[in-house]
Amino acid sequence: MIVRSPEPGGRVPPGGALRVAFKVEPGHEVLAARLLVDGQDVTDASGQRVAGTFPPSRVELVYSPPGGWSPGAHEAAVVLAPGAAPEAWTFTVS
Amino acid sequence: MKRAVTLLLTLFLAGLLSAPAQATPPAHAKAVGQSREEVVTYWTAKRMREATPVARAKGGGKGPKAAYPFTRYEPATYNPAHGKVFFTDNGVNYVCSGTALTSGNESVVWTAGHCVNEGPGAFYTNWAFVPAYKDGARPHGTWAARTLLTTAPWRSGGDFSYDEGAAVVSANAAGQTLTDVVGSRGIAFNQPAEQHYLSHGYPAASPFSGGRMFICEADLALRDNSANPPTMGIGCDMTGGSSGGGWVVGNNVLSVNSYGYGNLRNVMFGPYQGTVAQQLYTSAGSS
Numbered sequence: 001m002i003v004r005s006p007e008p009g010g011r012v013p014p015g016g017a018l019r020v021a022f023k024v025e026p027g028h029e030v031l032a033a034r035l036l037v038d039g040q041d042v043t044d045a046s047g048q049r050v051a052g053t054f055p056p057s058r059v060e061l062v063y064s065p066p067g068g069w070s071p072g073a074h075e076a077a078v079v080l081a082p083g084a085a086p087e088a089w090t091f092t093v094s
Numbered sequence: 095m096k097r098a099v100t101l102l103l104t105l106f107l108a109g110l111l112s113a114p115a116q117a118t119p120p121a122h123a124k125a126v127g128q129s130r131e132e133v134v135t136y137w138t139a140k141r142m143r144e145a146t147p148v149a150r151a152k153g154g155g156k157g158p159k160a161a162y163p164f165t166r167y168e169p170a171t172y173n174p175a176h177g178k179v180f181f182t183d184n185g186v187n188y189v190c191s192g193t194a195l196t197s198g199n200e201s202v203v204w205t206a207g208h209c210v211n212e213g214p215g216a217f218y219t220n221w222a223f224v225p226a227y228k229d230g231a232r233p234h235g236t237w238a239a240r241t242l243l244t245t246a247p248w249r250s251g252g253d254f255s256y257d258e259g260a261a262v263v264s265a266n267a268a269g270q271t272l273t274d275v276v277g278s279r280g281i282a283f284n285q286p287a288e289q290h291y292l293s294h295g296y297p298a299a300s301p302f303s304g305g306r307m308f309i310c311e312a313d314l315a316l317r318d319n320s321a322n323p324p325t326m327g328i329g330c331d332m333t334g335g336s337s338g339g340g341w342v343v344g345n346n347v348l349s350v351n352s353y354g355y356g357n358l359r360n361v362m363f364g365p366y367q368g369t370v371a372q373q374l375y376t377s378a379g380s381s
Binding site: 001003005017021023026030031044047048049050051052053054055056057058059060062064 | 145183186188189190206208209212213214215251252254257295297298299304320332333334335336337338351352353354355356357362363
């Protein structure tokens with residue numbers, strides 16, 4: 001389960017946030033996922049929300065670039081675990 | 095350095111702009127397709143112990159500790175309106191926390207949306223509430239859910255601004271209702287966010303064991319403006335397992351433990367309870 005906002009092909013305003021939420025598999029590293037925007041790893045600049053169940057069940061990464069998004073098409077990708085294939089999608093800033 | 099990083103993260107959180115406001119659709123509910131006996135029988139003492147395993151989940155707590163003041167303590171006497179929540183999702187047993195509320199059917203447990211539903215996704219199974227749970231003791235029994243409910247924004251999109259959930263539990267074997275047995279807290283909506291909160295929970299992730307109830311006592315410290323409406327943050331070092339525990343002011347629950355930031359320790363966030371939460375409570379009380 002991956003929740004993406006904006007969704008693939010969706011739109012976000014220049015001041016908006018990119019949000020991706022996913023389920024944590026039991027025993028997996030909670031903060032292992034990486035978020036890439038236009039090829040750059042922005043994980044450390046993202047908020048990493050962790051739902052307070054035990055064991056952990058859900059993580060959400062929230063990213064908004066300093067100064068806002070540049071207009072046009074962007075690509076986001078999330079890598080849920082080291083070595084996993086990236087889940088990529090595109091969205092538009094307008 | 096830590097202070098600077100904390101400030102940067104806080105500014106990051108504060109700087110995120112909000113999404114457009116959402117309408118307030120009704121709550122989503124699902125009748126539990128399990129009998130009371132089936133759920134109560136499922137939660138053996140062994141399963142409850144193993145739902146708070148010794149082997150801790152990896153990760154978390156990498157970031158700096160926030161400097162928001164709080165005190166955290168185990169109450170000398172447990173108020174049985176507060177308790178521990180157990181449930182199963184895709185074959186994995188999880189724990190959360192919850193609060194028995196005053197309601198028309200005397201059977202409502204208030205908790206986080208993510209403690210009843212995947213958001214988006216299915217409602218959980220084997221959902222049970224154990225009031226005043228303490229180190230495996232169940233002084234007021236195990237109460238099985240007959241209906242689970244959450245807000246539409248949580249059910250459809252996992253929106254942490256609306257991370258509220260409720261369970262309507264069956265009467266016990268003696269035919270008594272939940273609040274007949276354990277009493278209850280009230281609940282309030284659309285209240286000022288600036289309050290002095292008593293956040294209750296059963297933290298289970300390290301360094302806690304999940305066997306004891308704790309209370310974080312703190313003033314509102316910050317709002318998370320990356321959520322709409324902004325969620326509320328208080329200083330608190332409770333860990334996973336405390337989700338769903340009530341934030342009490344006076345005798346009323348005004349929010350629940352919802353989430354923390356993996357890169358900003360010792361801050362607990364909870365949703366601001368507005369009209370959507372009120373609709374959920376109304377639906378639960380009449381289920």
